[in-house]
Amino acid sequence: MKICSGPGVLGLFLALALAIGSCGKEGDNWDYTLFLPSNLPAPRYDLAANPITREGFLLGKKLFYDPILSRDSTISCGTCHISFSGFTQHGHAVSHGIDDLLGKRNSLPVQNLIWKDDFFWDGGVFHLDLVALNAITNPVEMDESPAHVLEKLRRHPEYPALFEAAFGSATVESHDFLRALSQFMAMLVSANSRYDKYVRGETGGDLTSAELAGLATFQQKCASCHAGDLFTDLQFRNNGFRDDFTNDRGRYDITLNPDDIGKFKVPSLRNVELTAPYMHDGSLSSLEAVVEHYASGVRTSPTLDSLLLQHNQPGIPLDATEKANLVAFLKTLTDWDFVRDPRFAE
Amino acid sequence: MKKILFSLIALVGTSAFFTSCSKEEDLTGTGSVFLHFDHKAGDQVLALGQNYVTANGDTVNFSTFQYFVSNFVLEKADGSTFVVPRDSCYFLVDHARPETQEIELRNVPAGDYTGVRFVIGVDSAKSASPLAERTGVLDPATGAQGMYWMWNSGYIFVKVEGTSPQAPVNGNGLRAFLYHIGGFGGYNAPTINNLKTAELHAHDGEVAEVRNNRSPELHTMVDILEVFKTPTAISVAANPVVMFNPFSTNVANNYADMFVLDHIHN
Numbered sequence: 001m002k003i004c005s006g007p008g009v010l011g012l013f014l015a016l017a018l019a020i021g022s023c024g025k026e027g028d029n030w031d032y033t034l035f036l037p038s039n040l041p042a043p044r045y046d047l048a049a050n051p052i053t054r055e056g057f058l059l060g061k062k063l064f065y066d067p068i069l070s071r072d073s074t075i076s077c078g079t080c081h082i083s084f085s086g087f088t089q090h091g092h093a094v095s096h097g098i099d100d101l102l103g104k105r106n107s108l109p110v111q112n113l114i115w116k117d118d119f120f121w122d123g124g125v126f127h128l129d130l131v132a133l134n135a136i137t138n139p140v141e142m143d144e145s146p147a148h149v150l151e152k153l154r155r156h157p158e159y160p161a162l163f164e165a166a167f168g169s170a171t172v173e174s175h176d177f178l179r180a181l182s183q184f185m186a187m188l189v190s191a192n193s194r195y196d197k198y199v200r201g202e203t204g205g206d207l208t209s210a211e212l213a214g215l216a217t218f219q220q221k222c223a224s225c226h227a228g229d230l231f232t233d234l235q236f237r238n239n240g241f242r243d244d245f246t247n248d249r250g251r252y253d254i255t256l257n258p259d260d261i262g263k264f265k266v267p268s269l270r271n272v273e274l275t276a277p278y279m280h281d282g283s284l285s286s287l288e289a290v291v292e293h294y295a296s297g298v299r300t301s302p303t304l305d306s307l308l309l310q311h312n313q314p315g316i317p318l319d320a321t322e323k324a325n326l327v328a329f330l331k332t333l334t335d336w337d338f339v340r341d342p343r344f345a346e
Numbered sequence: 347m348k349k350i351l352f353s354l355i356a357l358v359g360t361s362a363f364f365t366s367c368s369k370e371e372d373l374t375g376t377g378s379v380f381l382h383f384d385h386k387a388g389d390q391v392l393a394l395g396q397n398y399v400t401a402n403g404d405t406v407n408f409s410t411f412q413y414f415v416s417n418f419v420l421e422k423a424d425g426s427t428f429v430v431p432r433d434s435c436y437f438l439v440d441h442a443r444p445e446t447q448e449i450e451l452r453n454v455p456a457g458d459y460t461g462v463r464f465v466i467g468v469d470s471a472k473s474a475s476p477l478a479e480r481t482g483v484l485d486p487a488t489g490a491q492g493m494y495w496m497w498n499s500g501y502i503f504v505k506v507e508g509t510s511p512q513a514p515v516n517g518n519g520l521r522a523f524l525y526h527i528g529g530f531g532g533y534n535a536p537t538i539n540n541l542k543t544a545e546l547h548a549h550d551g552e553v554a555e556v557r558n559n560r561s562p563e564l565h566t567m568v569d570i571l572e573v574f575k576t577p578t579a580i581s582v583a584a585n586p587v588v589m590f591n592p593f594s595t596n597v598a599n600n601y602a603d604m605f606v607l608d609h610i611h612n
Contacts, residue, residue, distance in 0.1 A: 255536070
């Protein structure tokens with residue numbers, strides 16, 4: 001019976017899709033309201049200074065997925081931030097950019113950025129509007145000058161009109177360019193995982209007993225750093241993954257404070273099931289390996305986080321059941337609505 | 347040549363004449379003050395692509411010399427000051443673009459000014475302000491191009507690049523040195539602050555006479571070799587690359603006194 005109804009439903013879906021397609025341009029029937037979930041705090045990004053509009057968002061989306069931002073038109077933002085990988089570069093330990101060059105850090109998910117005060121693993125960029133400039137100018141990412149990007153956009157057959165529609169000026173100003181990208185990135189809110197529905201008491205929020213046990217362990221042993229429903233306290237910490245930071249000193253490069261050597265931003269765990277590989281250098285390929293690191297692999301160094309060195313014992317005591325339950329719980333943070341949202345995908 | 351000399355004498359004479367009359371003048375209204383930055387390497391006029399010798403004895407050949415100046419305050423002989431409105435006084439001076447070497451401070455109240463002080467770099471408040479308040483040369487994407495750290499949000503205050511036979515060979519096979527000095531103190535965590543204030547004073551008896559529609563020009567000599575000089579003699583062999591690191595404070599302390607007010611044209 002179900003098999004029989006399949007083609008019918010599919011047919012209806014296709015007809016609907018065609019109908020939507022024939023109605024007009026992409027995005028005509030989309031909701032451009034920013035999703036502000038009840039279980040997250042007030043955003044930090046000043047949305048009043050850059051209100052999200054349909055035109056601004058669509059321009060930002062087009063720019064985000066356009067390799068015109070790179071020197072040789074091969075790399076877009078979306079190259080390293082792929083929607084179905086939780087807006088990361090799945091399978092790449094470190095970001096894989098222009099001329100096949102490799103960065104030194106794992107690309108971070110572009111999600112829930114409006115709750116952040118600083119960006120990247122070392123927090124070196126302090127405003128969402130400045131984030132894109134880092135990737136554009138990085139010689140191993142896009143290796144392009146923003147001024148040249150703007151020149152290319154000004155000569156482009158479509159962009160000037162899109163800028164005019166979004167910001168009232170077809171001159172393609174740098175500030176508007178950055179604001180459009182921010183509007184797109186600001187809309188990338190992930191807070192519709194099964195866990196979210198669970199905490200908000202919504203339908204679809206059922207957790208299994210293993211997941212609930214994992215949540216209890218998580219709250220007891222992980223939530224000091226992966227705090228609240230952002231799953232990060234937004235601090236910089238040395239998680240004992242390395243004890244030699246010669247190749248990447250992390251936060252120190254920004255503050256020049258020796259206490260910051262080897263510290264990196266505590267990443268959110270939202271969609272972590274989809275964002276392998278893990279750690280700042282992407283050298284762990286599974287969640288099991290990550291949990292095992294905290295259980296048995298923490299290495300001591302002068303800046304190791306004190307939370308990982310209790311009773312002079314590095315790491316977090318976890319038995320086999322706790323580890324398995326933690327991994328089960330982490331997978332409840334996968335937000336399929338978000339990663340499959342056609343508004344956000346390329 | 348003689349003609350030029352004569353006209354110079356005539357000019358000086360004329361300005362002396364005006365000076366003697368100024369007591370009677372109406373000190374209302376406003377004018378501009380022009381600051382001209384004359385770049386030197388020691389006692390020579392700076393030219394990119396030429397060799398000079400640093401205090402350390404290194405032979406240096408410059409390819410880039412750029413810096414931000416901002417937050418101008420004009421001082422009178424009695425110690426009173428005029429603070430140039432901040433939003434109109436951020437300038438990026440680039441040796442390769444001579445038009446940037448003369449800057450204009452507008453709407454200065456009429457009066458006799460004997461000094462000027464300014465920040466070498468972009469002050470902390472402006473560095474941390476929203477993008478909408480950072481236009482023109484402060485636009486990180488375009489105006490400040492090459493003078494902004496995209497990976498570590500902040501302006502490069504002074505940039506000096508070049509080659510030297512004493513510098514080690516870099517990844518591009520060049521014996522290059524590169525000093526990108528910035529650091530406004532940190533946005534959400536304290537870090538080094540390389541903001542320096544230049545205080546320039548006119549020679550005794552010399553004043554910049556700002557009158558309604560009369561705008562004096564202050565000629566400031568900027569000696570690029572001061573970057574390598576006191577208090578820390580810098581060796582391009584030992585420090586070929588100085589960017590955002592603790593050693594940069596030495597370079598900033600060196601260039602803090604590279605500006606000298608040489609003379610004033612009224």
